[in-house]
Amino acid sequence: MAESVNVPQSKAADGSDALDQPDFENRRDKIAIVDRGRLSPSLIALVSMLGAAVAVMPVGRAGFDGVIGLWFLSVLLLVGVNVAVPLDTRNGQMVRWISTATFVAFMMLFPIGKSGATMTDFGLFAIFGAVVVGMNLTQGFAGQVSLAPAAFLGIGSYTSVLLDMGEEVTVAGVTVDLPDLPFLATIPIAIVVCMLLSVLIGFPALRVRGPWLAFVTLAFSLLVFLVLNNEDGLTRGSRGIRVLRNDFEIFGIDMLPTHNFYYAGLFYLFFSLTVVWWIVRSPWGRALKAIRDNSGRASSLGVDVRNYTLLGFAVGSGLAGGAGALYARQVEYIEPRSYFVNQTIDFFLATVAGGLGTLAGPLIGGSLITLVADYLRFTGDWYRVWFGLFVMVMMVVAPEGLAGSFNRFRAWVQKRVDS
Amino acid sequence: MEQFLQVTISGLATGAIFAISAVGFALLWQTAGAVNFAHGEFIMVPAVLILALGTQEPTVGIPDFIPLIGGANIGVALPSAGLPWGLLIGFALTIPIAIFLLGYLFKVSLVDRLLQPGGDDIPLVIATIGLGLFLREYVHEAWFATPQPFPSVFGNGFWRPGGVAISADDIGIIVACTIVIGALQFFIKRTYLGRQMEAAAQNAETARVLGIPVNRMVLLTFAINAVLVTIAGLLVSPAINARWDAGINLGLLAFTAAIIGGFNQVRGALYGGFLVGVIQNWSGAYLSTLYRDAGPLLLLILVILVRPQGLFGRAEERRI
Amino acid sequence: MSSRILLRFLALFFTFGLVTTACSSDGGDDTDAAADTSSSAEGDSGDAEPPDDGTDTDGTDTDGTDTDGTDTDGGDEPDAECPHENDTVLLFGPYEANQPAGVNWRAGVEHGIRDVNESGGILGCQIDIEWQDTQADPDISKQVVAEGAELDPYTIMGTVFSGSTIVNMVEAQRAMIPQIVGSESPAITDRAENGDNDFIFRTSFGGDSGAPKLVQFMVEEGVEKVDLIYKNDEFGVGGAEAHREAFEAAGIAIGEEIVVQPEQIDLSAEVSQLAATDSDAVFVFFSEIETGAFHSEVAVQGFEKPLWGADPLTAGASIELATPGSADGARSHSGVVADAPLFEDWLAAHNELHPDITSVDHNNIKGYIGVYVVKEITERMGSFDRDAFPATLHCASITVEDEPGVLLDVSYDANGDVDRESFIVEVVDGVATVIATVPPLENLADRGC
Incomplete structure (x- = not known):
């Protein structure tokens, strides 16, 4: 931790930066500090405390409101705990594993004693959390803005639902008899379809530096919406498709109760976290970070900037596609409007607010657009105003997001303790 | 033939809407390097302000917090024989507000802090998406939620020469848009101030050495953008009404027009806008109304892939 | 220096946000x-x-009171x-x-x-x-x-x-x-x-049970061929489908069918297509926003065919969004007015x-x-x-x-689904006016009873 704190200092020591002009490279390095390529223990613990708090809460709507208050209390507690235990010691390692294990355990045990509506909310949290994990890989690690996660969510939903229904569809006058696949088989198909499509649009767009991928994905998501809305023979257009969970089983377990279906979303969230964790620790992840921090330097060191970035984008989109398959069963009704640009903006602010380039950030971000949004519903849409403001302030004050700010704060305290 | 003319003329009018929306976006990108994803909202906000300041509509008054401070209705409409004076007064009052909020404050609080020379554009892209969300939802929550009619400065007159219907608003917007963009092009290319501005944009270091007040020039760019979006709000709103969510579509079409036309040329936005409007209408009339929006989007993707500097832009070396 | 300005700006907005929220939850409609x-x-x-018994104590929880x-x-x-x-x-x-x-x-x-x-x-x-x-x-x-x-x-x-x-x-x-x-x-x-x-x-x-009543009225008015124009969403597509069946059942021929994207701003291509057909009437299934634009465009291009449609065609909000006078003559079928x-x-x-x-x-x-x-x-x-x-x-x-x-x-x-008496509404001088009453269908026996 100590060496990473020194980075901004050594930069400032150059004297090259004017005082009132914060150096941009410097800012980037700060993002790099928090990205240590592992599950940030403090934040995993934080989320597990959320689970703990919720687990002891009474059932029902009133209880759910109280949960968020406890959550913030637990944040304060954890700041204390984590500041007291230095990361790089044996104790620190232990804290990391214990907190990860608590997180998993609490998420697994959480549905006990909860009402169906609460579980609907947490199921959506798990699924959207997975989308944000994928988006965070594209944006936080590969350093590119994709504005198509909602479109990929939609492609995933429709791919999975159509292959699951096994009905005849008509596209451009050609009638195709689709196979009736089991639900679990459609998830990997949805992932692969989304990855292929993202390579197709990302490969040319990533030729030059700049926000081109953002524009291309924006145009792409509008086109996807048009196709979903207009290809009546394929998608039933604006009338949508009902995807009820009645008679829906996975491994013989009835998925109709939201308590059971929550686990499907939760496992997918764990899966995507594992994928990203593995990628970030691999040589590929290190290359990605090098590119994001300074693409010029990376390419001069022989890193194939374009291909690595593209893969980051493709995996992120694939994770969104797989989440789409689950999302369709979660809301039980799919229609093109759910996958419009508005949804992308939600994912986007979740990614940024949670923390770019961290693993725990997406969990916080995902809870912002599902749990916290549900809690704040009494404000009407005012919470969306705050979210917009929050994203702006965050980019200016703390571009590393909530998770990153927390890590930075810990580093700051540790430095004080050390000296 | 009549139908073709009809469709083309109204396509040009719609195109003029896109062009006037796109030009501010292109200007900021060209001269300040700022990619503004809140551009649609930058047009929506002045439109709402014009309506609030210039008419005495009870539905669009003032946002929630102002009644705490004072008067319940600050509309200054002067009812007059058919001429939309109230609208013009609202427009005049909106310009300084827009210059301060959407020009100065935007530059100082976001662009200056997030856009460093030679740096990445992504942080600013993220922040402006947040800004767009903020402005949109703020108007929605604090102001009004339903679309409000917005009168045209050119009135509701129309003519039907030879079976082709042309409305005064269509002609007005095509002419006004061409004049505004032409004047801007003239200002940048032909006046001393404009050339200083361009020089500051192309190479800030050299410009500074040559004694050009770079910071003031960039500020001027943002002020001009604020005036442009106010004009756009005035011209565009009769067609799309004053509404809180107008910015999404407007922003998308502005990006499309600006990128197709060439974002590093102000007149590129003009050509791009007309092209998008006409292509949309032609595909609506002769191909399929279902996919009338798809033509411009496909063209956009194609342009980005093949000719990122735009159809009418000039190629430039991009520094890495 | 700029950071100070930013902070002030943000503090200002935060205060406004808090004040406004506090106000809306204190005195808001909830x-x-x-x-x-x-x-x-x-x-x-x-x-x-005491009157304050019914109001909440913390100003946030509007329910349970x-x-x-x-x-x-x-x-x-x-x-x-x-x-x-x-x-x-x-x-x-x-x-x-x-x-x-x-x-x-x-x-x-x-x-x-x-x-x-x-x-x-x-x-x-x-x-x-x-x-x-x-x-x-x-x-x-x-x-x-x-x-x-x-x-x-x-x-x-x-x-x-x-x-x-x-x-x-x-x-x-x-x-x-x-x-x-x-x-x-x-x-x-x-x-x-x-x-x-x-x-x-x-x-x-529902769109389907109301359709036969309007179509019956159109038959009585002598409409023989009709063009359909509708919005591509749940409301428009569903409504158009129900009316298409009703037209076929009543023997009214269907001419051109045009689908419009939601919130499309330029309807001139569509209107010029409608003007070129030989139908007696145009049937419109739009929401308020498209209806406003449609009325305005029809007035500019000026075709004489009568407009028929669903509720929004004659709704106050549509008339307000259209240019003054352009909605006159449009007729719709309304369950309750x-x-x-x-x-x-x-x-x-x-x-x-x-x-x-x-x-x-x-x-x-x-x-x-x-x-x-x-x-x-x-x-x-x-x-x-x-x-x-x-x-x-x-x-x-x-x-x-x-x-x-x-x-x-x-x-x-x-x-x-319901069945009851309903109304035919026409816009006269910018005001929706009831011009006829349509009796109930009284076909419950055909509808599962």
Whole structure:
């Protein structure tokens, strides 16, 4: 931790930066500090405390409101705990594993004693959390803005639902008899379809530096919406498709109760976290970070900037596609409007607010657009105003997001303790 | 033939809407390097302000917090024989507000802090998406939620020469848009101030050495953008009404027009806008109304892939 | 220096945000409404409660206050056992707080509840309702109804948006709670589409059951060939489909069919296509925004064909958005019209109760009628029997003699769709005016009864 704190200092020591002009490279390095390529223990613990708090809460709507208050209390507690235990010691390692294990355990045990509506909310949290994990890989690690996660969510939903229904569809006058696949088989198909499509649009767009991928994905998501809305023979257009969970089983377990279906979303969230964790620790992840921090330097060191970035984008989109398959069963009704640009903006602010380039950030971000949004519903849409403001302030004050700010704060305290 | 003319003329009018929306976006990108994803909202906000300041509509008054401070209705409409004076007064009052909020404050609080020379554009892209969300939802929550009619400065007159219907608003917007963009092009290319501005944009270091007040020039760019979006709000709103969510579509079409036309040329936005409007209408009339929006989007993707500097832009070396 | 300016700017906005939120949750419509309901209950019991009893203490929780306000009536002796605490019956109201349709629906339901409570409630039980905003978002509305169902309400009153209802009705169905909605999309009461939903009931015509009535009127007006233009969403596609069938059944030929993207701003290509056909009339299925643009464009291109269509074609909001005078002559079929002479007294009472709502429309009436349908059916059953509610309401007829609160005689078919007298409306000098009354179809026998 100590060496990473020194980075901004050594930069400032150059004297090259004017005082009132914060150096941009410097800012980037700060993002790099928090990205240590592992599950940030403090934040995993934080989320597990959320689970703990919720687990002891009474059932029902009133209880759910109280949960968020406890959550913030637990944040304060954890700041204390984590500041007291230095990361790089044996104790620190232990804290990391214990907190990860608590997180998993609490998420697994959480549905006990909860009402169906609460579980609907947490199921959506798990699924959207997975989308944000994928988006965070594209944006936080590969350093590119994709504005198509909602479109990929939609492609995933429709791919999975159509292959699951096994009905005849008509596209451009050609009638195709689709196979009736089991639900679990459609998830990997949805992932692969989304990855292929993202390579197709990302490969040319990533030729030059700049926000081109953002524009291309924006145009792409509008086109996807048009196709979903207009290809009546394929998608039933604006009338949508009902995807009820009645008679829906996975491994013989009835998925109709939201308590059971929550686990499907939760496992997918764990899966995507594992994928990203593995990628970030691999040589590929290190290359990605090098590119994001300074693409010029990376390419001069022989890193194939374009291909690595593209893969980051493709995996992120694939994770969104797989989440789409689950999302369709979660809301039980799919229609093109759910996958419009508005949804992308939600994912986007979740990614940024949670923390770019961290693993725990997406969990916080995902809870912002599902749990916290549900809690704040009494404000009407005012919470969306705050979210917009929050994203702006965050980019200016703390571009590393909530998770990153927390890590930075810990580093700051540790430095004080050390000296 | 009549139908073709009809469709083309109204396509040009719609195109003029896109062009006037796109030009501010292109200007900021060209001269300040700022990619503004809140551009649609930058047009929506002045439109709402014009309506609030210039008419005495009870539905669009003032946002929630102002009644705490004072008067319940600050509309200054002067009812007059058919001429939309109230609208013009609202427009005049909106310009300084827009210059301060959407020009100065935007530059100082976001662009200056997030856009460093030679740096990445992504942080600013993220922040402006947040800004767009903020402005949109703020108007929605604090102001009004339903679309409000917005009168045209050119009135509701129309003519039907030879079976082709042309409305005064269509002609007005095509002419006004061409004049505004032409004047801007003239200002940048032909006046001393404009050339200083361009020089500051192309190479800030050299410009500074040559004694050009770079910071003031960039500020001027943002002020001009604020005036442009106010004009756009005035011209565009009769067609799309004053509404809180107008910015999404407007922003998308502005990006499309600006990128197709060439974002590093102000007149590129003009050509791009007309092209998008006409292509949309032609595909609506002769191909399929279902996919009338798809033509411009496909063209956009194609342009980005093949000719990122735009159809009418000039190629430039991009520094890495 | 710039950082200081930024901080000030942000502090300013934060303060505004907080102040505005504080204000809206203190004096916003939620609390007002809660106070309304509770004060009416207090008036009934004749008990002089301190007025602040019904308002919340923390300024945030707008729900759960109604119970506090209504627990005061000791004077009324309930005829049946009330399903909820303090001799009340709890309803749940999901609605679109950011849309005029949702706000109007809520106002109508509140008006109905006030009237019912003043006349002694349902079987002696005072009605209590908990409102929840769905933000006109289908997914959120599903979550809201799931949460609402856990309150164990007697019925669910809402939603109005078809796109929302079709998503959230499955939650009410699973919880086996009757749901009274204001939506008009045909798919909602189509048993093949809605998974045999016994618990869904409309308060006005669905697109499919209203279609034959309008088409019959068009036949009488001598229309032989018609062009269809509709919006590409749930409302437009569903409505156009229902009318296409009705046209075919009535022998009216269909000419051009044009689909328009939602919120398309330039309709000139479409209008010029319509002008070139040889049809007698144009049938329009748009929402208010497209309708406004369409009227304006038709006036510019100036074709003489009469325009027929759904409610929004002649709605006040559409006329307002169109250029002045351009909507004149358009005709539509409306289930209930607030401006009809029949509803004059009702409208006066409604305006008195909700002076803040400027554009009272069919959604207000729908909400009002919905409350009285619940009352009448419950009184027929003699108890608050949620399980028997659907069977009692299906195929039932409620006349104004039975229950004056339903305003017009109404009968329900086996799917929860309604049949009643309705109106043909024409825009005359910028005002929607009733020009004819269409009798009920009286075909319940064909509709599963």
